Amino acid sequence: MTIILDKSRLVSHINDDELRLTLTKSLDLVESVIKNYEIRHTKFLNPYELKNLISILKRIDTISYHESGGYDKAERKIMYIYPDYFSPEDIKSEISMIKITGNFKYREVGHRDYLGSIMSLGLSRENIGDICINDDGVYVILQETFKDYLIFNMEKIANVRVQKTEYDFADFRYVEPEYTQHSVSVSSLRLDAVLSAAFDISREKSQNLIKNENVKVDYEMIKSSAKAPSPESIISVKGYGRIIFVDEISLTKKNKIRILIKKYRK
CATH class of the missing domain: 3.10.290.10 (RNA-binding S4 domain)
Structure with a gap:
């Protein structure tokens, strides 16, 4: 029996137009999972979007889901959605981490500088996860699709030349922001x-x-x-x-x- 999602009903309680659009796009993915028995994932969502999406996914049968942002305390995460006969271990990760370093000794650079430089390359905010500023460099999480693009195209941040390399999530240590x-x-x-x-x-x-x-x-x-x-x-x-x-x-x-x-x- 084909299950048809009543997407309008599922998001009818949402008053925020932007949030409603985000959730509707996510439900398009759910519909694809149900119809085609495939694995899909959202783009990066913030905690408020994730909370609202989970409240809807809980009401839908025959699917399973889990979220991942690359490390335990990640704020922005991707939601993976798949048929309920899969387990999270079966799902291939679709995110990567890039480490960025540069000589910022004479220039104070913050989160907005990094985000602005990345988005100036043409990436939208929903393609980018957390940006973690540690003493030894900045760690950027993004969709794996854009990993090579970022490495090959980002040259400077705040007019400072930078070096980029892919980084293993297993080696990453989260440092609380100051x-x-x-x-x-x-x-x-x-x-x-x-x-x-x-x-x-x-x-x-x-x-x-x-x-x-x-x-x-x-x-x-x-x-x-x-x-x-x-x-x-x-x-x-x-x-x-x-x-x-x-x-x-x-x-x-x-x-x-x-x-x-x-x-x-x-």
């Missing part, structure tokens, strides 16, 4: 107030960033300035970087709320 802790005071736990204090910008500026869909909390696009982030929420702001809202600490004598945030250095 961050600084800051205690700041806010009038409320609203998102716009937190952004204003964390990035030292006006409340109006932070509201405009949210309104223009430049702010994500735990990878979800947030459109309401009134939303209060939960403890340990990851907040990313386009053009400004990423912070972790750790938690509220105490009340000040002027009845303001003192909060603790972490700012990534790179």
Whole structure:
């Protein structure tokens, strides 16, 4: 019996247009798996996309799935989808890791520099997994299809010549990103107030960033300035970087709320 997916129904609860499109594309792959008994995989998805996709895949019979980003703490991952008579060990990995090194002694280079340089070669964000900055180099995870293309075409990052080589995942050791802790005071736990204090910008500026869909909390696009982030929420702001809202600490004598945030250095 042929199983027909009602994709519109499966994503009907999703209000975010971009997320709905991503999930619908993933369901196209699921449909192919069911009809043709083949193994398929998505492009790289962030944790919010993965969470929503898994909630849908759980409702579909005759398939199995697993996610992989190359190392245990990976944020961005590929979802492999296949008939349920396969096991994860049967599935060929479709991702590679490239190590990039260069003489950045006189130039501070961060995550955005690496990502921007890679995307300038024509790769889209969904083709690229995590970018891990360690003391001995930068490790880029990407779809295996683009491995050789990146190695042969990337010459510079921030005008610094770089060397590239494929790297074995088994030899990779994850290093937690460096961050600084800051205690700041806010009038409320609203998102716009937190952004204003964390990035030292006006409340109006932070509201405009949210309104223009430049702010994500735990990878979800947030459109309401009134939303209060939960403890340990990851907040990313386009053009400004990423912070972790750790938690509220105490009340000040002027009845303001003192909060603790972490700012990534790179």
